[in-house]
Amino acid sequence: MTRSRNNDFPLTMFIGAFVLTLFFSYAQGxxxxxxxxxxxxxxxxxxxxxxxxxxKDVCSAPIVGTLCYCDDFCDRNVTSxxxxxxxxxxxxxxxxxxxxxxxxxxxxxxxKYYGHGHxxxxxxxxxxxxxxxxxxEMLCETxxxxxxxxxxxxxxxxxxxxxxxxxxxxxxxGRTLAEGMKLRLGxxxxxxxxxxxxxxxxxxxxxxxxxxxxxxxxxxxxIGGIRDQEWCGASWALSTVDVASDRYGIIxxxxxxxxxxxxxxxxxxxxxxxxCGGGYLDRAWIFVKKNGLVDEDCYPWTGVNGKxxxxxRITLDQTQCRRPxxxxxxxxxxxxxxxxLGNETDIMHEMNKSGPVQATIKVYPDLFVYKSGIYRHSxxxxxxxxxxHSVRIVGWGxxxxxxxxxxxxxxxxxxxxxxxGENGFFRILRGVNExxxxxxxxxxWPKAIL
Numbered sequence: 350m351t352r353s354r355n356n357d358f359p360l361t362m363f364i365g366a367f368v369l370t371l372f373f374s375y376a377q378g379x380x381x382x383x384x385x386x387x388x389x390x391x392x393x394x395x396x397x398x399x400x401x402x403x404x405k406d407v408c409s410a411p412i413v414g415t416l417c418y419c420d421d422f423c424d425r426n427v428t429s430x431x432x433x434x435x436x437x438x439x440x441x442x443x444x445x446x447x448x449x450x451x452x453x454x455x456x457x458x459x460x461k462y463y464g465h466g467h468x469x470x471x472x473x474x475x476x477x478x479x480x481x482x483x484x485x486e487m488l489c490e491t492x493x494x495x496x497x498x499x500x501x502x503x504x505x506x507x508x509x510x511x512x513x514x515x516x517x518x519x520x521x522x523g524r525t526l527a528e529g530m531k532l533r534l535g536x537x538x539x540x541x542x543x544x545x546x547x548x549x550x551x552x553x554x555x556x557x558x559x560x561x562x563x564x565x566x567x568x569x570x571x572i573g574g575i576r577d578q579e580w581c582g583a584s585w586a587l588s589t590v591d592v593a594s595d596r597y598g599i600i601x602x603x604x605x606x607x608x609x610x611x612x613x614x615x616x617x618x619x620x621x622x623x624x625c626g627g628g629y630l631d632r633a634w635i636f637v638k639k640n641g642l643v644d645e646d647c648y649p650w651t652g653v654n655g656k657x658x659x660x661x662r663i664t665l666d667q668t669q670c671r672r673p674x675x676x677x678x679x680x681x682x683x684x685x686x687x688x689x690l691g692n693e694t695d696i697m698h699e700m701n702k703s704g705p706v707q708a709t710i711k712v713y714p715d716l717f718v719y720k721s722g723i724y725r726h727s728x729x730x731x732x733x734x735x736x737x738h739s740v741r742i743v744g745w746g747x748x749x750x751x752x753x754x755x756x757x758x759x760x761x762x763x764x765x766x767x768x769x770g771e772n773g774f775f776r777i778l779r780g781v782n783e784x785x786x787x788x789x790x791x792x793x794w795p796k797a798i799l
Contacts, residue, residue, distance in 0.1 A: 390432035391419035391439055400439035436462060455480065458487040472496070473525045493714075493734070495521045495529035501718050503729045512748075512756060513722025518769055521717055526734060528580070529717055533765065534738040535582025535627045536709055543631045544789060548691030555694040562697070563744035563760060564595070564705050571598030571606050572705065572743065575773030577766035579652040585628035586614040587764045588739040592707045593637060593684050593795060595741075599704040601797035605673055609682055610648035617657035624654035630707065630739060634687035634793055641681025643670045677798060684793040693780045696790050697745060705743045708761070709789045710777075712738045716784075719770050723748060723758045724777045726784060740764070742790070745779055759786065 390410040391400055401408035401420035408420035410432055417432035419439060432438075436455075440462060455462045456478035463469065465480035476489035496517050504515040521529065538544075565572045573594050576587050590609040598606040615624055618636040622628040640661050647670035648658065664679055665672065672678055690696045690706060700706055715730040726732065744760035757779040767773040777783050 388434060390417055390434050392434050395419055395439070397438060398441055400435070456485045456487045463487065470523065473523055473528075493526040495524040495526050495533075495714075495717055497714075500715055500730055504715055504718065504727050507727065507729065508722070511722075511725060511727055512750075513724050514720045515715065515718040516720040518718065518765075520766075520768070526714055530712070530734060530736040531627075532580040532582050532625065533578070533717070534712055534736050535578070535584045535625070536588075536737045536739040537585070537623070537627045537629050538737060539629050539631050539789070543629075546689045548689045548695065550691070551695075551698060553694075553698045555698070558694060558697050558701065561744075561746045562701060563746075564700060565743060567701075568595075568599050568704065571595065571603060573608055575762060575767045576611070576650070576764050578764045581615075581625035581652040582623075582627050583611065583615050583625055583652075584739045584764055585622075585630055585633055586618070587611045588707050588741050589630065589633040589637065590614055590642065591741050591762065591764075592705055592791075593642070593682070593793065595743075596684075596704045596793070597682060597795045597797055600795050601799060604799070605676065605678070605682075605795075605797050607673060607682065608645040609642045610645050610650075612645075612650045612655070613642045613648045613659055616655045617659055617661075619654075619657070625652070630709065630789075630791060631687065634684065634791065637682075637684045638686060638793075639683075641683040643668060643681060646671070680796075683796045685796065687791045687793045690790040690792060693787060696742065696787065699792055700742065700744070703792065703794070705741050705762070706790050706792045707739060708742050708786050708791075709737055709739050710761075711735055711785045713784070716775075719775055721771050722776065723756055724775055724783075740786075742786075743774075746776075761786075 390412060394410055395401075395408075403420060404422045405420050409416040409418050411417075412432065416430075417435075418430055419432055419435055423431035423435050423439075441460060455464055457463075458469070458476065458478070459471075461469075463478040465478055465485070468475055468477040470476070471489065473492050473494035474490040476487045479486055479488050498517070501515045501517060504511060504513070508514045521533075573591050576591065578584060578587050590611045590613075594607055594609045597609075614633060614636065617640070618628070618633055621632055643659060643665075647668065659668065659681075663681070665681055666679060668681075690699050696706060713726045713730060713732050713735055715727050716724065741762040742759050743762050745758065746760065747755040747757050749755050758776040759779045761775050761777055763770060763773060763775055765773070777786060780787075782788060
């Protein structure tokens with residue numbers, strides 16, 4: 350239907366013209382323009398997003414025997430004489446939503462219009478348009494996200510003081526912090542009697558320990574690489590089998606270089622464990638001691654709990670798993686009892702002698718955005734949400750800095766894939782129990798064939 354656009358038009362003439370227009374519109378059966386399909390109306394005459402400001406009669410296009418309009422007069426409750434492509438062409442509204450029946454039925458958010466019930470996602474939070482009330486509004490969730498630009502900016506702003514830098518790891522983007530804490534970690538605190546396990550003591554000269562050590566260099570070809578636990582809270586399983594695998598190659602002097610199956614441990618060590626929901630390190634080591642594991646090729650990682658495929662008390666001959674070339678092994682790969690290491694130099698001595706060790710670390714939100722450097726928790730990042738994770742320490746070193754004494758660090762293998770951190774590894778302060786990494790450190794000896 351047409352309308353008067355002249356604000357100086359006499360009121361009586363305006364009313365008469367309006368009534369007459371209504372009569373002819375209905376008499377001719379002219380439809381509501383907003384019910385018509387979008388076409389080259391505004392789009393045929395005006396550049397995209399360049400329709401007229403204000404109320405101008407000249408900003409119109411012919412349609413079904415009358416005029417439709419392409420100006421800001423359409424920004425009102427009644428939009429029956431707006432061209433069907435006005436909103437998508439002039440206002441940048443997503444085409445798949447279509448022109449609204451009225452402005453009151455749409456939300457303008459981040460440069461776009463959304464109809465009632467339509468949604469978008471901002472990082473880990475879903476936003477949905479609600480036009481049921483007097484004023485349409487975009488209702489957004491308020492979850493804390495696993496990757497938050499504010500944390501990255503805060504860390505990088507003080508990177509010179511902290512000693513490390515942060516970045517957005519895209520596979521973490523769009524996930525909530527709660528998901529990350531549950532599914533990217535997965536180590537449960539052991540019982541009190543376990544944490545009070547008396548550390549072993551050996552006689553050694555701590556002054557003879559090297560300043561730099563990397564098990565990957567000392568035992569080339571025997572130290573496993575980086576795994577990705579994916580969205581399964583099973584660091585308890587991966588760190589256990591990785592330490593066990595490394596030590597099989599080392600203690601056997603290369604005769605049994607093997608990658609043991611974390612999926613075997615995840616699926617079959619189900620007594621008192623929670624699978625992808627987390628597990629206890631002491632129970633994991635007890636399972637490996639008692640039942641043993643097969644290798645990764647025989648039972649590959651799927652990242653889901655799954656049904657156990659390897660019966661207990663079975664021999665290697667009874668499985669379809671292959672032995673390493675030249676091996677005479679008959680039983681599955683078992684480990685001796687796990688033992689605890691008490692302090693910084695005890696950990697270093699053990700690693701230098703027998704290989705990587707397993708450690709539990711308290712994880713703060715800023716670790717998820719670690720990129721490079723020597724990590725320490727940033728005090729500027731809120732630490733109300735923490736959880737525990739287990740990792741494999743493979744070496745140590747020192748970094749010379751210009752503003753003070755050398756900064757000591759551990760070299761740690763994580764289980765978040767090679768794309769994270771320093772090719773899957775990270776360095777963390779050594780000797781100060783940063784994030785409790787020196788509180789509960791375990792190792793075990795394999796039952797290797799020598």
